[in-house]
Amino acid sequence: MDIEFLDDDLKLALDELAARSGLAAHEIVSLVEYGVFEPLGAPGEPTRWTFTMRAVRVARRAARLRHDLELDDPHAVAVALELLERIDRLEREMRELRCRLLRE
Helix, strand or coil: CCCCCCCCCCEEEHHHHHHHHCCCHHHHHHHHHCCCCCCECCCCCHHHCEEEHHHHHHHHHHHHHHHHCCCCCHHHHHHHHHHHHHHHHHHHHHHHHHHHHHHC
16 A cells, blocks of 8 residues: 655645546536535636645545445535545544543
8 A cells, every 4th residue: 555645735736636536537526516625726617726635635535435335426425425524523523522531
C-alpha cells in the first residue's frame, strides 16, 4: 500500500482531482451538483475549478463506495458520503464525551 501525504494548501484542477481519486471528471461534476464538493473558481465552469486536498480524500472515499457498493447513481454516492460523514462526526463526539467522563 502506497502512502501519499496530502498538503492541505495545495489546490488541484478537476483533471488532477480525477487522476488522484479514481473518479471520472464527469462524476466529480455530478458530485459538485449534489453538494459533495465546493470547488473554488467560476461557478458553472468546471475547467476553471480548483479543489483542496480535502476533496481528494472525499473523492477517494466516493470512488471506493461506488466500486464496493456498485453505486452507479451519483446521488446514491452523495447520500452514502453524507451518512458516513455523519457517522464520523458522531463517533468523534462520542470519543470526546468519553474522554470528558474519564477526567471527571
